[in-house]
Amino acid sequence: MKKVLITGARGFVAQNIAKSLREAGFYIIGTSRQGGDHCEYDELCSGTLGRPLERVFQDHEIEAVIHCAFDQQDKDNSTHESGTRLWADQAAEAGVKMQVFMSSISASEDAFASYGQKKYLLEQWFLARGQIVLRLGLVIGEGGIFGRIISMVRKSPVIPLIDGGRTLTYITDRNVIGKFINQVLQDNQDKYRGKAFNLHQKEPVLFVDILRAIKKKYGASCILVPIPYIIVSAGMAVLDKLKFLKLSFDSNNLKGMRQNNGKNFHSDVNALGYGEPHYEDLIGQ
Numbered sequence: 001m002k003k004v005l006i007t008g009a010r011g012f013v014a015q016n017i018a019k020s021l022r023e024a025g026f027y028i029i030g031t032s033r034q035g036g037d038h039c040e041y042d043e044l045c046s047g048t049l050g051r052p053l054e055r056v057f058q059d060h061e062i063e064a065v066i067h068c069a070f071d072q073q074d075k076d077n078s079t080h081e082s083g084t085r086l087w088a089d090q091a092a093e094a095g096v097k098m099q100v101f102m103s104s105i106s107a108s109e110d111a112f113a114s115y116g117q118k119k120y121l122l123e124q125w126f127l128a129r130g131q132i133v134l135r136l137g138l139v140i141g142e143g144g145i146f147g148r149i150i151s152m153v154r155k156s157p158v159i160p161l162i163d164g165g166r167t168l169t170y171i172t173d174r175n176v177i178g179k180f181i182n183q184v185l186q187d188n189q190d191k192y193r194g195k196a197f198n199l200h201q202k203e204p205v206l207f208v209d210i211l212r213a214i215k216k217k218y219g220a221s222c223i224l225v226p227i228p229y230i231i232v233s234a235g236m237a238v239l240d241k242l243k244f245l246k247l248s249f250d251s252n253n254l255k256g257m258r259q260n261n262g263k264n265f266h267s268d269v270n271a272l273g274y275g276e277p278h279y280e281d282l283i284g285q
Contacts, residue, residue, distance in 0.1 A: 008069030012144030020178025049083030137170030165208025
């Protein structure tokens with residue numbers, strides 16, 4: 001039985017990949033800071049970004065590594081970059097032939113936010129080594145970022161919308177991610193190597209329309225209140241100067257959001273043979 005290692009095993013995307021690959025007959029090993037057990041994995045081992053993985057490559061003949069690990073406390077994403085490279089180097093030294101890096105459409109050489117900058121550098125690093133990059137949009141499901149959005153809509157009486165929620169949002173069907181990785185593992189891997197694939201739907205959706213769809217699906221009664229971008233930008237600029245206040249979202253993140261809003265991202269979903277369900281039909285699945 002082929003063995004696949006998935007880093008950041010408790011993350012929403014990682015769990016969905018693990019479930020899909022286990023159903024396809026793979027033996028799935030996950031890394032997690034907590035270790036322990038998890039129903040989506042055959043085995044969990046301890047792993048913290050920035051520290052070498054212990055024993056997993058010695059104890060198992062790994063067929064592929066799927067890099068999903070991400071540290072929410074890593075504010076400048078430097079540990080994400082160096083830690084991912086460390087584990088990828090360990091895998092290569094152990095003879096692992098295929099590695100897949102989970103990236104984002106936010107990855108860009110000119111990204112304002114460090115998240116997009118580091119994702120871009122890692123993309124280039126993996127591609128230069130003949131590995132595979134998957135770029136995701138907003139992954140729909142009751143977990144991860146989308147799960148937090150659902151919780152916000154259901155529990156908050158009022159939700160402020162920057163620019164009235166007119167941000168164009170590219171949607172990723174969580175089922176497509178696992179299907180594609182399974183396809184790569186079962187197919188001739190050489191034709192995928194050294195390439196990046198955009199696994200999101202072709203047409204973007206206004207963020208406010210996504211919130212309205214969630215409200216409808218769950219019968220939520222929150223009020224959506226538009227706030228002009230210039231007001232939010234001025235407020236973030238003031239908060240940036242308060243050195244004692246550490247926020248996970250700063251003015252560069254805000255600029256990055258608007259920067260991405262002006263870009264058109266091509267999609268590989270249809271070319272890979274996957275359909276595009278309407279985003280409203282994906283909510284709550």
